[in-house]
Amino acid sequence: xxxxxxxxxxxxxxxxxxxxxxxxxxxxxxxxxxxxxxxxxxxxxxxxxxxxxxxxxxxxxxxxxxxxxxxxxxxxxxxxxxxxxxxxxxxxxxxxxxxxxxxxxxxxxxxxxxxxxxxxxxxxxxxxxxxxxxxxxxxxxxxxxxxxxxxxxxxxxxxxxxxxxxxxxxxxxxxxxxxxxxxxxxxxxxxxxxxxxxxxxxxxxxxxxxxxxxxxxxxxxxxxxxxxxxxxxxxxxxxxxxxxxxxxxxxxxxxx
Amino acid sequence: xxxxxxxxxxxxxxxxxxxxxxxxxxxxxxxxxxxxxxxxxxxxxxxxxxxxxxxxxxxxxxxxxxxxxxxxxxxxxxxxxxxxxxxxxxxxxxxxxxxxxxxxxxxxxxxxxxxxxxxxxxxxxxxxxxxxxxxxxxxxxxxxxxxxxxxxxxxxxxxxxxxxxxxxxxxxxxxxxxxxxxxxxxxxxxxxxxxxxxxxxxxxxxxxxxxxxxxxxxxxxxxxxxxxxxxxxxxxxxxxxxxxxxxxxxxxxxxxxxxxxxxxxxxxxxxxxxxxxxxxxxxxxxxxxxxxxxxxxxxxxxxxxx
Numbered sequence: 001x002x003x004x005x006x007x008x009x010x011x012x013x014x015x016x017x018x019x020x021x022x023x024x025x026x027x028x029x030x031x032x033x034x035x036x037x038x039x040x041x042x043x044x045x046x047x048x049x050x051x052x053x054x055x056x057x058x059x060x061x062x063x064x065x066x067x068x069x070x071x072x073x074x075x076x077x078x079x080x081x082x083x084x085x086x087x088x089x090x091x092x093x094x095x096x097x098x099x100x101x102x103x104x105x106x107x108x109x110x111x112x113x114x115x116x117x118x119x120x121x122x123x124x125x126x127x128x129x130x131x132x133x134x135x136x137x138x139x140x141x142x143x144x145x146x147x148x149x150x151x152x153x154x155x156x157x158x159x160x161x162x163x164x165x166x167x168x169x170x171x172x173x174x175x176x177x178x179x180x181x182x183x184x185x186x187x188x189x190x191x192x193x194x195x196x197x198x199x200x201x202x203x204x205x206x207x208x209x210x211x212x213x214x215x216x217x218x219x220x221x222x223x224x225x226x227x228x229x230x231x232x233x234x235x236x237x238x239x240x241x242x243x244x245x246x247x248x249x250x251x252x253x254x255x256x
Numbered sequence: 257x258x259x260x261x262x263x264x265x266x267x268x269x270x271x272x273x274x275x276x277x278x279x280x281x282x283x284x285x286x287x288x289x290x291x292x293x294x295x296x297x298x299x300x301x302x303x304x305x306x307x308x309x310x311x312x313x314x315x316x317x318x319x320x321x322x323x324x325x326x327x328x329x330x331x332x333x334x335x336x337x338x339x340x341x342x343x344x345x346x347x348x349x350x351x352x353x354x355x356x357x358x359x360x361x362x363x364x365x366x367x368x369x370x371x372x373x374x375x376x377x378x379x380x381x382x383x384x385x386x387x388x389x390x391x392x393x394x395x396x397x398x399x400x401x402x403x404x405x406x407x408x409x410x411x412x413x414x415x416x417x418x419x420x421x422x423x424x425x426x427x428x429x430x431x432x433x434x435x436x437x438x439x440x441x442x443x444x445x446x447x448x449x450x451x452x453x454x455x456x457x458x459x460x461x462x463x464x465x466x467x468x469x470x471x472x473x474x475x476x477x478x479x480x481x482x483x484x485x486x487x488x489x490x491x492x493x494x495x496x497x498x499x500x501x502x503x504x505x506x507x508x509x510x511x512x513x514x515x516x517x518x519x520x521x522x523x524x525x526x527x528x529x530x531x532x533x534x535x536x537x538x539x540x541x542x543x544x545x546x547x548x549x550x551x552x553x554x555x556x557x558x559x560x561x562x
Contacts, residue, residue, distance in 0.1 A: 003294035009474050010291055011282050019282075022275045025267060026298050098542075105534035134528035142528050144520070150529040178525060185513035186463075186481025190521075194473035206543055213542040224530055228522055231475035235467035236518045238440035239477070242429045242465070243399050243511055 001030060008038050013191040014177045017041055039173040039193065042131045042151045044111060045075050055113040055129040057153065069096045069113045084117050088124055092116040095209055099128060102213065106220070107132045107150070109139030122160035126208075128216055129153055134178070146187075147179040152223075154216050161204060170198045170215050174223045192231055194223060269304045276308035284468040284476060285320050285441035286432035288313070289362070313359040314344075321428045321443050323403045326355050326367045333357075333364065338407035338424045341374055349375070349407055350388055376412040383450070384408055384423055386492040390500035391425050398504065399442070402429040409447070423448045425503065437471035446503055455489045459502055463510050479517075481510050 004023050011019040020040050024031050035058060043056045047068035054060075060067040062081040065074035069092060074081040084092060095114040103112040110132030119125050134140040134148030152174050159167035177191035198219055202211045267275075276295050283291040296305045317335045325332050326348070333339070333348040333355040341347055344357045347370055354374065356366040376384055388406040395402040404427045411421030425446040432439045442465050449458040460482070467477040483506050487498045517525075522532075534540055 003297035006294040007279060007291065007298065009470050010284060010287055010294075010468070011279065011474075012284070012476050012478065013474050015282060019279070022278060023298065026272070026275060102534075102540050105536060105540060106531050107529075108531065108535065132529055140528040142524060144525045145528050148525075148529050176529060178529060180517060180525060185510070185517060187479065188514065188517040189478045190475065191478075192473060192475030194475075210542045213540065217540055217542070220530070221532070224526075224532065227475070228526055231469055231473060232477075232518065232521060234438060234469035235440070235475060235477040236515075238431065238438055238467035238469070239442075239465055239511075239514055241400070241431055242440055242442040243402075243507070245511060245515065246508055 001027075001033060004030070004034060005037065013175065013193050014189075016175070016193065039151075039153055039175060039195070041149065041175060042129060042153070044131060047071055047073070048075065049073060053111050055111060055131055057115070057127060057129060059117065059125075059127040059155075060113070060115045067115070069093075069115060082117070084124075088116050088118060091209065092126075095126065095128075095212075098209065098213070102217070103130055107139070108141050109134075110150075119157065123158045123166070126156045126158065126212060127154065128156070128212070144180060145178050146181040147177065147189075149175075149177050151175045152220065154219065156212050156215065158208060158212070164205065165201050165203050166208070166211075168200045168202060168211060168215060170200075170212075170219060172196055172198070172216070172219045172223060174220075174227065176227065190232055190235065192227060194227065194231065196223060269301065269307075272299055272301050272304040273308045273311075275299075276305055277312045280308060280312035281316055281319075283316065284439055285430055285466050286439045287468070288316055290434075309360050313362070317357075317359055317362065320430075320441065321426060322362065322430070323428060324355060324357065324362065324364045326353060326364050328367070330367050332403065334403060334405045334426055334428060336405070336407070336426050338409055338426065339405065347374060347407075349384065349405060376408040377415055379416050380408050380412050380414055380421060383421075383492045383495065386496035387423060387425065387448075387499055390496040391427070391503065394500050394504050395427055398507070399427070399429045401431065402427060402442075404428070411450075418452060420452050421450050423450070425499075427503075427507075438467070438469050440467035440477075441465070444503075444507060446499075448499055450489060450495075452489070457487050457489055457495060457499065459485045459487070459499065461485075461503065461506055463507065465514065479514060481513075483510075 017040055020038050023034055044053050045056060045066060046053050047070045049071040052070050054068045056066045062078055065076050065078040065081060067074050092114060099112050099114050103110055110130055113129045116124055116126045130152040132150040135145045136143040140148055154172045157169040173195040175193040179189040181187045198215060276299050279291055279295045280288060299305050318337050321334055321336050323332050323334050331351050333346050335346055339347040346355050346357055352370045352375055354368050354370050355364040358365050384406050391404050395404045407424045409422045409424045411419060414421055427444045430441040444463040447460045463481050465479045469475050485502050
C-alpha cells in the first residue's frame, strides 16, 4: 500500500487516472483502500429531471448508480438507493443552491455539487465538489489555456452539537492541470494535486452552512495560494537552478 | 495498458509487465530507481518486473539523456540515441571512448577506446571538435551543472567538401534533491545540417524542461519548445562560433519565455481556473445564508437574480 501511494506521488498528476486504474488492477484486494486514499479527477453526469449536470464521487454512489443533488434521484435509476433524512436533505438543497453562487463568483463557470449523509456518531458528513474546465474552448473567460482543469473535493465531518458549538473536520483536495501553447514559447504545462486538513470548533449560532462555507472558502484560498506560490514557485526555482537567468550568470562571471 | 474493470481476474504476466513499463517510463527525471522499487513491490512478480525493467530502462535512460561516470575516472558519457553504437555501448565523442552500460543499474561497467570505424573522418572531426569546444564553453557559462556532447549523425566518413553531413549537439542539466523533495532536468538537442550545395547550416532545436516538487503533494512542470534557424557555412571554427551563439540566443530566449509563463500565472492563466477573490472582490457573504429563503436574498444582493 505504501508503495502504491509512493507511485501516486511520483507519477505525473495529469496521468493520475491511468496510474490509479493500473494500481487497482494490480491490487484488487486493496481497491477500497486505494479509492479512499487516492483522489481521482471528478466525473460528471446530467440529471434527467432538471437537465443540470452533477458531479460523481464515492459519496453519492450506491451500487453502480449516482444520486443527483438536484432531484435526489439515482442515475441510472435505483429502486432503494440510500437517501439522507428529510431534514438533512433540506440542508443539502440549500447548500447546493448557495454553493453554486459561491462557485460562480470564484470560478466564473464550472459545476458544483454538495452531498450530505448521516454518520454513526450523531453528526453528519458533507462533501462539497467543484469541477471547472478553464480551457479556452470551455469556461476559460480569458482564453489563455489550451487545457485547464481544476477539481476540488472538500469533505467535512460535522460532530454533534455540544453547548452551542460543533467540531468540524475538513479534508480538502485540489487537483489541477493547465497547459498553454503558443508558437513563440512552446507548450508549458503544470499539473498537480495537494491535500490538506483543517479542524475547528465553531458556534452554530449562524448555522452549519455558514461555518462550513467559511472553512471551505479559507481552505480553497490557502490551497490556491500554496499551489501558486509554493508548488509552482518550487518548480520555477528548479528551472532557474538548472539554467540561471542571464543577469545572475553575468553577476557570477567575475568570480570564476 | 490494462484498463479492465473486473479486478477479480488475475492479470497475466504480460499485462503486469506492460503496467510496470508504463510506471517506469513515466518516472520523473532522476526518480526511476524509486519508482522501480515501488513497482517491484506492487507487482509482486519478479519475472514480470525484470522483463519490464530490461525494456523500460534503456528507453528511459536515452530519453532522459542521463550522464554516467566512466570507470577508472576516465570521464563521463551521455546516454543518447546519437551515441548508441550497439546495445549497451555508448560513444563519448570528446574522449573517443566507449562506455559499456548496465541500463537497469544506471552505471558504466567498463570502458574501451573507440575504434576508427566508430569515429568520424578527420574532415568531419574538425567541424565536430571545433563545435564541441564552443558548446562546452557556452554550457560552462550558462549551466552550473551542465553536460554536453556533439555527435556526427550523418556523413561521418566524408573525406572532404562536396557532400552534406549532420551534427547533433546535446545539452543536459539535471538536479536531484530528494531531501528537498525536488528534481528537475533541462534537455536540449540541436540538429545542424551542413548543406554543402547551398553553403548553409540549417539548425533545428528541441528544448525540454521538467521539474517535480513533491513535499506533501505532487506538482510537475513539463515544458517543450522547438525552433529553427540558419546561418552560412564557414570554416570549422567560424561555423562553430556562429552555431554556439545561435544556440545561446535561442536557449536564453526560451528561458525568458518560461519565466514569463510563470509570471503570467497568478493574474492571468491561473485565474481562468479559480480567482483569488470573487468577482465582487470581497469574501463570500456566508452570514446571509442563515435562513432558508436566503438564496434569493443573496442573488438580490449581488444583483444576479434570475
